[in-house]
Amino acid sequence: MSDLDSAHARPAGVSDDAVAATGKLSEMLERIERARGALYEFHQLMGGADAMLDDVVDLLRKDGRPEWAERIETEILGRNVLEGRWSFQVVEEFDDTYYGPLRDTERALREDLVGGRRHVFEAEMKQARRTHGHPAHTATP
Template identity: 50%
Template sequence: MTNDRTRPDLDDTTVEGLGKLSEALETVDQARGLLYGFHQLTGKADLLLQDAVALLREAGQTTLADDLDRDLVGRNVVADRWTFQIVEDYDANYWTAFRALDERARNELAGGDRHVYEARMKQRERTGGHPRHEAGPALAD
């Protein structure tokens, strides 16, 4: 890994490509977060449903309570899967592969440096010598 995160040894197109790959991974990470939110909300809904079933049964609404219990409580949300299985499949088959290939690209092309595109952008856009515009770690002041 070089000390200069702007990687002057790399051509602009390679840096731009690495930047787009990084942006794509960040988008996948956001999607993964939404998927975990979906997982947690669906689980919460199932627990609330179970409370509703118990209350309806207590109120004497046994036919409806039985139907809800049988048809919805513990139901698969997609073919043969609960949400934890969807999350696990996403992680194992997409997210992990995406991260590994992003790391490979960074290692092969930029000595493992992350955010080279952003480092160059920071150097272009900051005001040298101005307070709160310092270069920071691994960037030339």
């Protein structure tokens, strides 16, 4: 695989299984990155929605419905999304208990098995699938 740049070339002596394992764990991390993004989106949507309740409470008071304003203000506004937690705490707990250790483990596995190189599996797949000599299929930029 001589066309691969050194950042993506398989180190000497690394097995197919090691490349596959690091590639699969990296792919798994990419999925978790997407899940983390959805969690941050949830956090921002919850915060924005909760802030909208200020307007609801004000409008109900202006409309002479203090009992509804009070109910929403005490029952819903500022309510925990999970027991004892606002959404920012859910995000922090996810980062600390799952995402951080996974990211660290993925990096450590790559360091140990493929010299820290990223996307070795994908780079080799690119080599196998590209049309050599075609201008839109070059190995590197």
